[in-house]
Amino acid sequence: MLKVASYNMRKAVGTDRQRRPERILEVLNEIDADIVALQEADRRFGTRAAVLTPHLLSEHSDYQAVPVAIRAASMGWHGNVLLVRKSAEILACTPVHLPALEPRGAVSADVRLGRHTIRVVGMHLDLSGLWRRRQAKAVLDHLADGNPMPCVMMGDLNEWRGAGGCLKDFARDHAIAETGPSFHAQRPVGRLDRIIVSPQLTITDCGVHMSPSARVASDHLPIWATIR
Template sequence: MIKVASYNMRKSIGTDRRRRPERTLEVLLEVDADVIALQEADRRFGTREAVLTANLLAEHSPWKAVHFGMRARSMGWHGNALLVRKDAEILACEAIHLPTLEPRGAVMADLRVNGSPLRGVGMHLDLSGLWRRRQAHAILSHLAACTPRMPTVMMGDLNEWSAERGCLHDFAQHFAFAPTGKSFHARRPMARLDRIMASPELEIGDVGVHRSLAARTASDHLPVWAELRHR
């Protein structure tokens, strides 16, 4: 079993408007997933430095960041990052460039977690429905061209308010959605903006939205999680 999670951490700025990376880490420790896709993990301006520093992760967490080599002080690419257990093996990784009018991207890593292979993709899609669909097609096309084929989980903030239209329809042609529940807004969840999707090689087990007191104040999104098993 592999536990995965997705969290739009909002640059560690909570609903109290305070930036507290330690509080973000507290939420992640509560979720305790093997693989975590983060959105808005880097600061927006300047060097785009990571909010959760390497020292903070090394000294106070069981995870390491997958390094994509895009910016020296960033954790990921356009705010998208992947965390994995320190004993997980990172076989390959790359950033995925997406069609967009504003900075958007996705990240992908081939992993060996708990002895099993897993391809993980993290994303944060556009506010525009038209561009979301174009980005979904770009990600799906990129995955279709990847060799070898691997069991794949895709996670992130899709910014899709509809229940099954738009980019959800496109992803659903190839992936199953984990029924995690509503994750936005953190104080009063009304929408399923944050999603976890699994390829046919994976069976979705227990799922949920993490609703602790810390999670309700650490970001405007709640983390979503799912347990996956290889078929």
């Protein structure tokens, strides 16, 4: 069994408008997932510095960041970060360029946890439905161009519809976890955050993490799934 989670952390700015990265780590420690996809983990302008500094991550969590950052001060690629257990082995990793009018990207890693190897993609898709579908195709093309292995895709898809659009594209050959609404954190109505798995994997349980800490740490609630 493997537990994964996805969290748009909004640069650690909570619903109280305070930037407190330690609250994000508190929420992640509550979830206790093996692999986490973060969105909006780097500041947007300037050096795009990481909000969760290496010191914070090392001292207050059991995670390591997958090293896909291109900018020296960043942790991820266009704000997308993958965290894995410190005990996990990162076999390969790469940023994934997505077609977009505004900066968008995804990150991909092959990770070994115990005797299991899995490919993970974290992404944050566009506000425009047309560009979301183009970006979904780019992610699926990336997965098709390489050795087939069990795969999890997760992130903030910005898709308000329950079906159609990019969800239709992902669901053609993959299963989408029924995690529930995750946005807005204080009154969740939108299922913007999604976890998607390849046919080799089975979703055994899933949900939205609704702890008091999660309701204030970001404007999104984290989602999670356990996978066999």
